[in-house]
Amino acid sequence: MLPFTDRLDWVVATLVLGRYIALLAYAIATAREVGRLARAHDGDASWRELLRFGGWMTVSNVISPLMVYMDRFFIGALLGTSAVAYYTSPYEVVFKLNVVSEGLFGVLFPLMANRFAASQAEPDRLFWLGARMIAAGLFVPVVVIVALAEPFLGLWLGPDFALRSSVVMQVLALGLLVNGFSKVAFNAIQAHGRADVTARLHMIELPLYVVALIALTRQWGIAGAALAWSLRMVLDAALLGWMSRRMAGITGPCLRRCAVLALATLASAMTPLLLPAGQPLLRAVAVLALIAIAAAAFWRWQLDAQERGRLLGQLHQACARPRRLLRGPRAQGR
Numbered sequence: 001m002l003p004f005t006d007r008l009d010w011v012v013a014t015l016v017l018g019r020y021i022a023l024l025a026y027a028i029a030t031a032r033e034v035g036r037l038a039r040a041h042d043g044d045a046s047w048r049e050l051l052r053f054g055g056w057m058t059v060s061n062v063i064s065p066l067m068v069y070m071d072r073f074f075i076g077a078l079l080g081t082s083a084v085a086y087y088t089s090p091y092e093v094v095f096k097l098n099v100v101s102e103g104l105f106g107v108l109f110p111l112m113a114n115r116f117a118a119s120q121a122e123p124d125r126l127f128w129l130g131a132r133m134i135a136a137g138l139f140v141p142v143v144v145i146v147a148l149a150e151p152f153l154g155l156w157l158g159p160d161f162a163l164r165s166s167v168v169m170q171v172l173a174l175g176l177l178v179n180g181f182s183k184v185a186f187n188a189i190q191a192h193g194r195a196d197v198t199a200r201l202h203m204i205e206l207p208l209y210v211v212a213l214i215a216l217t218r219q220w221g222i223a224g225a226a227l228a229w230s231l232r233m234v235l236d237a238a239l240l241g242w243m244s245r246r247m248a249g250i251t252g253p254c255l256r257r258c259a260v261l262a263l264a265t266l267a268s269a270m271t272p273l274l275l276p277a278g279q280p281l282l283r284a285v286a287v288l289a290l291i292a293i294a295a296a297a298f299w300r301w302q303l304d305a306q307e308r309g310r311l312l313g314q315l316h317q318a319c320a321r322p323r324r325l326l327r328g329p330r331a332q333g334r
Helices: 008-040 043-079 081-095 098-115 121-157 159-191 195-220 222-247 252-274 280-301 305-333
Strands: none
Touching: 043 081, 043 195, 043 222, 081 121, 081 159, 081 222, 098 121, 098 159, 121 159, 121 252, 121 280, 159 195, 159 222, 159 252, 195 222, 222 252, 252 280
8 A cells, every 4th residue: 555545556556666666776787787797708798698598587587477376367267256365365374484495595596606616516515405404494384384274274364264275275385395495406507507497497387287277276176276386396396306417417316315305304294184183282282293303303314413513502602692691781780
């Protein structure tokens, strides 16, 4: 909403204007940087490479959001507009978890781009680091959603809404976990400058996703639409993992180790589905036990001695800081 009007056309016009202002700012910054590149390198070659890379990035940036949002249009067309609300509410909650992967790869991607050419061991090391961080960052929120989706939605939106949407929320959460692992391979390929690979994969996935979305939505309603999206994430992860070996130099042993970690994390996150429904207290206790077991296993088998020592040091510093703050006023009082 705008402070001076609540008209939708003005809201849309303001959003479009903001996009054009951002475009202008990027254009000015790009003109300055490209000018420097042109003075340092062959201008024509730099422009050709820039346009090629940017063109494939544009393809991905068009197809990817299309696949993200097309499910609700098919739901509205096949099931009616009332069904869209039962899908989008859990969808928006689950997709807030993307902040984990976005924050991680905001740091890891520049490191990949900078170090992949340094040595043969660097791609595997950073790839394995990204997979472990995704497992550590997404497992807890995903397993909580899978276990407590129905009581959460019941408290938030009512029991009828929870009955219709809890399965959607669970399936989407599991799909988002798979998507987190696929982003490791996606960023590895992009770090090698191969935007064309990811764009071509998106072009392959689009028609397959449309067919699966229509078929599964007709068969199982909004739960089928969620399943179609999650299955696309599985396909995306498999294709990107395969291509990362060819295009990013990731070795077979590293990919197999990451695949085992991803499958173990996914299987553990699905464990609450085996618990009886309608017993939120039992599910909450089971989730706490599962998180404790997973944390112990991660500590024992996924972290080496140096990483465990570094983590313990950081925890010690974090615990010591409040004590120093409490001692400060006392020391001043004396």
